[in-house]
Amino acid sequence: VPSPTSGDLDLAAFLGTIELAVGAIYASAAAKLSDRSAISLVQTFGAHHQDHARSWLAVAGDKAVRQPNARLLRTVSAQLTSPPTVLGVIADMEDSMAATYEYAVEHLLSDAHLELAASILPVEGQHATVFAKLVGRTLKVAIPRNYQTTDGFYDRATYG
Amino acid sequence: VTVLNRRQFLAAVALGSLSACSAGKPGPPTTIPGSTTTTVLVPSPDIAALRLGSSIEHYLVSLYGLAAGSGLLRTQDIIDAAKYFSDQHADHAGAFEQATRDHGGEPFTSANPVIAEMFKPRLDALTNEADVVKLAYDVEVMTAATYDAAVGHFEDLHLNAAMTRICGIEARHIAVFGMMLSGLPAPLPGVAVRDDSPAFPLSGLQSASGAVAPGTGV
Numbered sequence: 001v002p003s004p005t006s007g008d009l010d011l012a013a014f015l016g017t018i019e020l021a022v023g024a025i026y027a028s029a030a031a032k033l034s035d036r037s038a039i040s041l042v043q044t045f046g047a048h049h050q051d052h053a054r055s056w057l058a059v060a061g062d063k064a065v066r067q068p069n070a071r072l073l074r075t076v077s078a079q080l081t082s083p084p085t086v087l088g089v090i091a092d093m094e095d096s097m098a099a100t101y102e103y104a105v106e107h108l109l110s111d112a113h114l115e116l117a118a119s120i121l122p123v124e125g126q127h128a129t130v131f132a133k134l135v136g137r138t139l140k141v142a143i144p145r146n147y148q149t150t151d152g153f154y155d156r157a158t159y160g
Numbered sequence: 161v162t163v164l165n166r167r168q169f170l171a172a173v174a175l176g177s178l179s180a181c182s183a184g185k186p187g188p189p190t191t192i193p194g195s196t197t198t199t200v201l202v203p204s205p206d207i208a209a210l211r212l213g214s215s216i217e218h219y220l221v222s223l224y225g226l227a228a229g230s231g232l233l234r235t236q237d238i239i240d241a242a243k244y245f246s247d248q249h250a251d252h253a254g255a256f257e258q259a260t261r262d263h264g265g266e267p268f269t270s271a272n273p274v275i276a277e278m279f280k281p282r283l284d285a286l287t288n289e290a291d292v293v294k295l296a297y298d299v300e301v302m303t304a305a306t307y308d309a310a311v312g313h314f315e316d317l318h319l320n321a322a323m324t325r326i327c328g329i330e331a332r333h334i335a336v337f338g339m340m341l342s343g344l345p346a347p348l349p350g351v352a353v354r355d356d357s358p359a360f361p362l363s364g365l366q367s368a369s370g371a372v373a374p375g376t377g378v
Contacts, residue, residue: 037344048364063240075356099329111312118311118324120363122304122331129335134345139237139244139336146251148328 004059004110010112011104013063013128014156016056021068022097023049025076029086038087045094045127052120059113079094087131091142094128094150106150121148139154205273206319207265209310210256211378213326215272217253221246223299224270226283227292227322235348238289238340242296245333252326259322274377275302290341290351297337301372304330309368331366335359 004012026046033039057064079089101121107115125148133140145151224246233239257267282295307327311320338359340351347353361367 044362045360053365092292102321102322102324102328105324109317114320115312118308118320118327119367121249122308122328122366123360123364125328125332126335126338129332130339130344133336133339139240139276143244143329143332143336144250146248146329147325149325 001109002111004061004113008108008110008113009059009063010060011108011156012056013065014055014061014069014160015104015117016060016069017069017098018050018072018097018100018142018154018159019053019056020066021070021073021076022046022093023053024068024073025080025093026090028077029080029090032080032083032086034083041130041134042090045090048123054119055116059116068091069154069159072154084148091128091131091135091137093129094124096152096154098128098148099150102148103150103153104130115149169273174271204263204265204315205313206315207260208317208374208378209267209314209323210260210263211328212239212272212372212376213307213310213323214253214256214260215268215270215378216275216306216372217249217256218269219251219271219275220299220303221253222257222276223279223283223296224249227286227296230286230292232286232292233289235289235350238293241333241336241340242292243295245300245336248329248333252329255322255326261320268378272372272377275299275372288350291350291374293337293340294354294357297334297341299328300333300337302372304334304366305368306371308366309372311372325364350352 006129016143023046026042026049030039030042030046033042057066077090082085098121101117101124104117105121108117129142221365226244227233227242228239228246233242254271257269260267279295279299282291286292304327307323307330311323311327313325314320337361338357339345340348341354341357342359343351343353344359
């Protein structure tokens, strides 16, 4: 589909808000860490999410919301209780982000929106895998399935 | 083998399909009326992409099998990854083959011969497990790029999500091997740290650069 539908714009706007929230969560997470290599990764991945947010806001038309998703920000931030748990929480969040993008690919219709979602999805999965491995999860826990699924995706009914 | 960026990939779609048609077994043709007196038969680009997918997955299975039998692998984490990823690629191959059948095509059920020929010199030159990890990393990168290039261009829109379901896992393979090659969280004894094989794209976006052209080898 060459032009975005109203549904595409709604979903793009939602993805923009959750990317903004994830970017903010990364900023909070960096402040709780002391390991310099972990901080560097968190800052790099946080910048990725800020870039992703900008990309979605740019294609959400007049439906763009330039505020972090408050519910996601509140929910995940509350889990960042202690430095040892931070990277594990972020790994789980990134798994949910990858799942959310799989959901997006299933529902977006415009070629441009579809391609953007497809180009972000693999990177969110890589973020998840890197942090899962860094916190010592086994390979089969870090990559638990043979296919990317929508399991654990951020649902607009809950986070919208 | 020709590797392409997204724009080149799109330009190659039609050409790849026509090449497959002349090669003989592309799946059911789509009839495109040419004029009142001629008809051009063009196979479905969807089927061409699915056949390319299964051919790449079979190549990866064979690559991991050769690596496992090479006697070069010594680190348990690498051995475990090669086995696990091989099993996942075998599953992906089956999924592509089933999708090909579901769309009326004839599945491609063996390793892509053109890709195999392209990587043969590197396969023959493997001398240690670091070489194996780097080769696997590079083939996984090519695979993810190929699948990413295909998304957004299927006639059957459901295939976009089918492709990202698989591409997302190949990307995680890249992350695991990229960590090993980058020394994360600590260097492995037999794998020297290098800075040309990151666990994730520094741009934060999956690229279609390096995608295999549609129709290649299938």
